[in-house]
Amino acid sequence: MTTDASETTPKPPVFAKSDSTANAPQGEPLVVLTSVNKHFGALHVLQDIDLTIHQGEVVVVIGPSGSGKSTLCRTINRLEAIDAGTITIDGKQLPQEGRELARLRSDVGMVFQSFNLFAHKTVLQNVTLGPLKVRREKADVVNRRAQELLDRVGVGSQADKYPAQLSGGQQQRVAIARALAMEPKVMLFDEPTSALDPEMINEVLEVMRDLAREGMTMVVVTHEMGFARSAANRVIFMADGRIVEENTPEEFFSNPRSDRARDFLSKILHH
Ligand SMILES: Nc1ncnc2c1ncn2[C@@H]1O[C@H](COP(=O)(O)OP(=O)(O)O)[C@@H](O)[C@H]1O
Ligand SMILES: [Mg+2]
Numbered sequence: 001m002t003t004d005a006s007e008t009t010p011k012p013p014v015f016a017k018s019d020s021t022a023n024a025p026q027g028e029p030l031v032v033l034t035s036v037n038k039h040f041g042a043l044h045v046l047q048d049i050d051l052t053i054h055q056g057e058v059v060v061v062i063g064p065s066g067s068g069k070s071t072l073c074r075t076i077n078r079l080e081a082i083d084a085g086t087i088t089i090d091g092k093q094l095p096q097e098g099r100e101l102a103r104l105r106s107d108v109g110m111v112f113q114s115f116n117l118f119a120h121k122t123v124l125q126n127v128t129l130g131p132l133k134v135r136r137e138k139a140d141v142v143n144r145r146a147q148e149l150l151d152r153v154g155v156g157s158q159a160d161k162y163p164a165q166l167s168g169g170q171q172q173r174v175a176i177a178r179a180l181a182m183e184p185k186v187m188l189f190d191e192p193t194s195a196l197d198p199e200m201i202n203e204v205l206e207v208m209r210d211l212a213r214e215g216m217t218m219v220v221v222t223h224e225m226g227f228a229r230s231a232a233n234r235v236i237f238m239a240d241g242r243i244v245e246e247n248t249p250e251e252f253f254s255n256p257r258s259d260r261a262r263d264f265l266s267k268i269l270h271h
Pocket of ligand 2 (some may be wrong): 070191
């Protein structure tokens with residue numbers, strides 16, 4: 001009988017996000033916000049935000065409407081300029097404008113609540129447009145990758161249809177494929193299932209869970225607590241432009257520390 005330890009000791013799983021030890025940072029810092037501040041006129045919408053997102057980490061952002069969650073995503077993608085502080089992606093600070101901004105912005109994929117597909121382009125064209133126009137890649141390479149991505153999100157057979165011919169869930173999966181086609185280092189999801197009929201929410205969350213399992217770095221604004229529990233390494237709770245609380249999903253949901261978080265959770269969980 002062999003006593004070889006390699007046969008009896010189970011290998012540690014590569015991405016074991018559902019077990020409690022998996023909530024440690026996954027890798028090197030990838031997105032780093034330092035003392036980020038932003039105003040809309042008199043409204044101080046982001047207040048001294050310090051946030052580090054590590055390679056392979058899945059961060060769920062929750063909080064009441066108007067707390068600054070979308071603005072936070074949009075500043076990471078430089079759709080909104082910040083007033084003070086710094087944002088770095090993979091060690092490089094985001095410039096205000098220019099060619100370098102376009103390149104760094106393509107490191108960040110974004111998926112919105114309203115799918116924002118081009119209505120007059122086919123599903124395949126929606127996915128190939130960025131790589132062809134922005135990255136100027138070769139058409140055959142781009143087409144092949146686009147078809148693979150559409151297969152991966154489960155809409156490969158819809159490639160030649162127009163967005164309006166697809167269900168909301170299918171359209172959102174196309175939007176995810178379109179973002180992935182730019183080969184981003186991090187994916188931002190801003191309430192990706194909020195505009196969907198209930199029966200379509202899971203098919204989108206399942207694609208996102210797969211992405212998380214494959215090691216994609218993700219920031220997800222969502223009120224889908226099941227997703228947060230099963231896929232997130234960390235939950236960030238925002239209120240009034242501040243990060244009020246951050247914790248593992250287990251700790252956050254069972255033991256919220258702030259009154260704001262407790263109040264918010266009691267509202268959404270008893271809805
Ligand atoms: N472009 C804008 N101009 C002025 N105010 C804005 C703009 N975008 C958002 N706001 C305001 O900033 C606050 C935060 O908005 P937002 O980031 O969308 O919050 P959330 O996504 O958490 O609901 C809200 O009070 C909103 O009305
Ligand atoms: Mg929002």
